[in-house]
Amino acid sequence: MPSPKKLLRLYEILLLCQEHRHWWPAKTPFEVCVGAILTQNCAWQNVVRAIAALKQNKLMSINSLSKADPEIIAGLIRPTGYFRQKTERLLNFVQMIKRHYKGNLNAFFARPTYVAREELLSIKGIGKETCDSMLLYAGGHPIFVVDAYTIRILSRHEVVAPDADYDEVQEFFHSKLKPDAGLFNDFHAQLVGVGAKWCRRKQPLCGQCPVTTWRKKKPVISD
DNA sequence: GACCAGGCACATC
């Protein structure tokens, strides 16, 4: 298991290759939340289209979205796939914020991290990754987001086991790093950045990947 | 035409 120092070194190298990514690519916290649901098992470029369509139809707000016809929403988010499920998930989310926080997203994110997390996870259609993306990128809570790229990259470097699950990997980051939302934000963004470019599902890490290049020089495994 | 993309819920064993 690498030390906190090595994990930070990995981050520094990613940062040198890509610079700060200023994530999440959204204008408002609510847009982050919508994007987090829409990006489930789908390429980001399709999410961009769906978000543009929602904005064009003035549905990028808790109030308007919650009142919209599900058929209309489904039609607008169609490019992201699973559009019926995602429509239901978006509505489940906005209805919870309306019911419990009078539609005030800031009030929701003002809750303690664990309270907000439990509340999000209780919503049908919001799993751990979607929930943690919202907490970190929309709410500024210091919680590490684990996604397919994170597990793929770290397991290929034998930093975590290939079959490591979400909780294990998240706990790994939390145990090695200080709870710093800014660091967690960009670290995860860096991993997704190299992941989307170089780390496809069934392919080995290629030599162009900055993380691979780093490992060739100095293995991260054990210390 | 096969495979993949920044998941999740549910059924089955």
Next chain:
DNA sequence: GATGTGCATGGT
């Protein structure tokens, strides 16, 4: 609790 399956579009 682990594993398999449905959900669905768009790009390569």
